[in-house]
Amino acid sequence: MTQGIFWFRRDLRLADHPALERAIQSHDALLLVYVDDDADGIFDASRAWLRRSLGKLAEDIRARGGELHLIAGDPEALIPALALATGAAAVHISALHEPDADARDARIAAALAASGIAMRRAGGRLLTDADAVLTQSSTPFRVFTPFHKTARPTWRHRPREAPATLSGCALPSSLEGARTTIAAPRPRWDSGFWGMWAPGEAAALARLDDLLPRLHAYPDARDVPSVEGTSRLSPHLHFGEINPSRIFDVVQQHGGIGADKYIAEIGWREFAYYVLHHWPSSLNDNFNPKFDAMPWHHDPGQLEAWQYGRTGVPLVDAGMRQLWHEGWMHNRVRMVVASWLTKHMGIDWRQGAAWFMHALVDADLASNTLGWQWVAGTGVDAAPYFRIFNPATQSRRFDPQGAYLRRWLPELRGLGDDAIHAPWERGLRVPGYPVKPIVDLSAGRDAALARLAALAK
Template sequence: MTQAIFWFRRDLRLADHPALERAIQSHDALLLVYVDNAADNVYDASRAWLRRSLERLAEDIRARGGELHVLAGDPESLIPALAVETGATSVHISALHEPDADARDARIAATLASGGIAMRRAGGRLLTDADAVLTQSSTPFRVFTPFHKAARPTWRHRPREAPATLACGPLPSSLQGARTTLDAPRPRWDNGFWDTWTPGEAAALTRLDDLLPRLHAYPDARDVPAVEGTSRLSPHLHFGEISPSRIFDVVQRHGGNGADKYIAELGWREFAYYVLHHWPASRHHNFNPKFDVMPWRDDPPGLDAWQRGLTGVPLVDAGLRQLWNEGWMHNRVRMVVASWLTKHMGIDWRQGAAWFMHTLVDADLANNTLGWQWVAGTGVDAAPYFRIFNPVTQSRRFDPQGTYIRRWVPELRALGDDAVHAPWESGLRVAGYPAKPIVDLSAGRDAALARLAALAK
């Protein structure tokens, strides 16, 4: 009888799971574990999601006769100890495709190998083999469109049903003390999340089903923050509650006007991980080094006002309040609030990226880094720095009746459809809301262009 360890990470599902399927086929029994390492789980909103996702996964495993053990500790010491104590012949994992995590996996694999134990790593979180999709000169793509054109034909979905039963071995008595549970946040600032979200594999599949009748409208509806025009699958994808290959397959087979557009958005996720793989320093440093001398402004009070949704710009404030209350922000609004911070306020994109990682339930290193560098103009295939979103123009175009603004900035609900986008233009003062933006729109744009001009000197 052979036993192995299956180490869940951000692959919290049972179906469409290459690593789990291989582990089940290769061994008589598995020890199923999740290792909670405090150093890995510093992002508050996503940790609140993780707690509930693990609960759902544990329930799904129990329904199949198995048990998930949530353990506290450093996986570099805990995983090898588990392998030795259980007599495991191998440890199975899904690749995370993040620089620090991959380096840690390599160290753990070396430790295990010294004891004759194999680490078996499989894919499943991505559709693209980053080392195989290259230009004709065998270099990585730096622009999304040619990357997507080259990568998409390589994407495949091999359906894998969830196992009907799970044969599981016991947790060794010597490691019972490592058992843990993830505590709910205190105070319970996450309560508003769960009016919107239900973590877990079943909920992810329901989200995908709900998308299909709306897919024909996706190309236009995805830009309108007041309607349910997006899939809201991002946190489910981040935690691996659903595989990107399942989404790709279902959407492609459904077809229709929106299928290609939605698949292109999956492509952007793939591109984010592709860039992180080939240029790992981009998570901390400007992809375009000319911005290393950008004179970013140090403005703690301004940053605080931005974070709290008190900039005096209704669309920006609505987005940041949605983020705090739901742990998520509409993608069109994400671009606007990021542009406002990096261009009008002149604050380093890394400070905005850090706030998103703290407050997003889909806090994903690759996507977050690519998105912020794209808007800031510092990244690969980025919007040019001189592309500066006017938040009022964006608001009037994509939220013309002010529905989204009124939901998240209740102070402005009584204003008319035009005034709600820019109360100061009509000379209106609203109790409890800034009388004017903390940065004048024209002056902020001029200052941003001046900072750009200074780089060329």
């Protein structure tokens, strides 16, 4: 009888799971574990999601006769110890495709190999082989469109049903002291999340089903923050509750212009990981080194006003309050609030990216970094720095009746449909809301362009 270990990470599902399928086929008995590691890069809002997602996964495993063991500690110590204590022939994982995680996995694999134990790594989080999709000169793509045209024909989906049964291996007695639970946050600041979200594999599949009847409207509706125009699959993808190949396959079969547009958004997620793979330093460094000399503005008070939706700019404040209440923000609004922080306020994109990682339930390292560098103008295939979103214009264009603003800014509900986008333009004073923006829109734009001009000298 051969014993194996399956180490769940951000692949919290049973269907369409190449690594789990391989593990089941390779062993008679399989110990199923999740290691709660403080250094794993799972931030506050994401941990609230993780707690519920693991609960759903444990239920699904239990229904099949297995048991998911949650243990806490350093995986570099715990995984080799588990393998030795159980006599496992191999440890199976899904690749995470993040620099620090991949380096850690390599160290664990080396430690296991020293004891004659294999580490088996499979895909399942991405559609693209980053080392195989290259330009004609065998260099990595730096622009999304040619990357997507080259990568998309390589994407494949082979449906894999969830296993009917799973073996229920016990945790070795020597590791019982590592057993843990993931506690709910105190105070329960996440309480607003759960009217909107339902973590878990079943909920992810339901989200995908819900998207299909709306795909025809997706190209336009996805930009309107007051309607359910996006898929909201991002946190499910982040935690691996659904395989992106299933989404691609189902949406492609559905067809239509909306399908092509949505698949392009899947492509942006792939591109984010592709960039991270080929340029791992872009996590913390400007992709374009010209911006290393950018004189970013450091003002903790202004940063806090942005974080908590107190800038005096309605669309920015609505987005930041949605983020705090739901752990998520509409993508169009994400671009606006990021542009406001980096351009009008002149604050380093890395500070904005760090706040998003703290507050988002879909705090995806690759996508978050690419998005912030794109808006800031510092990244690969980025919007030019001189492209500066006017939040009042964006608000009037994509939320003309102010429905999104009224939902998240109750103090402004009494204003008219035009005045609500920029109350200061009419000299309106609203109790409990800033009299004017923390940065004047025209002055902030001029200052941003002046900073750019200074870099060119």
